[in-house]
Amino acid sequence: MEAIRRDGAVRVSELVEQLGVSDMTVRRDLDALARNGDLEKVHGGAVGLVGHGGNEVGFEARSGLQQTAKEAIAEAAALLVTPGSVVALGGGTTVHAVAAQLVNVPGLTVVTNSLPIAHLLESEGVKTPASPSVLLTGGAPTPSKVLVGPLADMVIGSLHVDLLILGTHGASARAGLTTPNLAEAQTNRALIGCARRVAVLADHTKWGVTGLSSFARLHEVDHFVTDAGLKAADRSALAEAVGELLVADDPGAARERASV
Template identity: 45%
Template sequence: MLAQQRQSRIAERVHRTGAVRVAELVEEFGVSDMTIRRDLETLAERGLVAKVHGGATAVDFGSTSEPGFAVKQVRQEPEKQAIADAAATLVGPGQAIALSAGTTTWTLAHRLTDVADLTVVTNSVPVADVFYRAGRPDQTVILTGGVRTPSDALVGPFAVASLEKVNVDTVFLGVHGMSERAGFTTPNLLEAETVSTLASKGRRLVVVADHTKFDVVGIATIASLADADVVVTDSLLDEEARRALGAHVDQVVLAPVPAAEPHGPAKRTHTEKRP
């Protein structure tokens, strides 16, 4: 296959699914890792994809760009699975928790359907649906009202009003981006107030975000890095980003991504605590 044909197919796949990984493309096309990386570099120079660590995503057209739930669902799947596994260990029977909208919190929701006597507050239709389909009679799910966004979040004055008198043990917050300058951000202005309110309603705030979210900045800030008690991310986060988070957050959990460690056994979850 000619390079141009291969690149065209890669661009089409990114446009269709929202993201691709280098390892997947190497296996699919039977070429070297370096060849695929050159293809992605060429496509990125042409503005057809956005390069990220380990692959490429559909082009983000700015701080207000908000992909739909289905598009985000296929991005960084191994990382989200690892993050969900680690975050689920922070939840015990009988607790009250809140889950914001997002595909990482949606993945986490699947891990929590077996937790007894759990009360869940959420502004996410897909998250609520996970618990509804599980059908546990000892779990209570409270879904806020509000205006539905492209990421299937319920936001706005009705959502804020429903959250004002809620108090939970832990809030799990998915974010569009996180940076030292802007903190945790969203691309949706209407969502910012709702999620900021949600973030303030727990005794503990846990942010769940994969490594590609670092240094991504949405138009509106939800909370500062220091507002988070715990950040659960994945082991592909680079050293500089780890140091930056560690300077502001009391506990940074690095969930191991099996695909990142093809030789040898999977590593245990690594936790870094601020001195």
């Protein structure tokens, strides 16, 4: 719990090494803490409970969680990107995984307020002549290493992008898309306002989670990309609310998108 309070999340493998105990001991303890309502178990570890606000989990703490789902979601989302277009990438580890797949898309211009994504694209751009042109918005960094605030909002408000790819802290039918960071919510609204199409990426653990501030309703989302861990009833609710629901690791989902 001390590690959760400090870092926002923990990994089982790290706790095994730090505490000198077995994998099963760590998992049993996490089960007990989850039953007590002290944390939320996720694949590979646990995160702090931030259902109605709370502390924002940093980029590094989230990078090792739900990796398989994130990779599948990123592959499906990358197929939404058209060569020669202008794409805005928001913050978050899943969107970062998409950025890694865009380094060879020809003629791409990427607008981002994410420091890790800008660094990734710039460093990979040295290796390939087809690398995207990158515009970093400027602004003040959050624990998630995204730039927010009046400067970021002003720059974003002057732009027009073909597609926005955005992550979210939580998604629900009642609250829509949410984040625990008020300034990030405002900047996300600016990003949505400058985009012709909006794609939101969220693995199944994000559904039903509500952060402090809403930044969009589900009907504003053109493409919602998630993974097969999402329950059938929740898929139905999402499919009715958004423009298009893409379940990344459904058989044939990526092939169907590629043929469009």
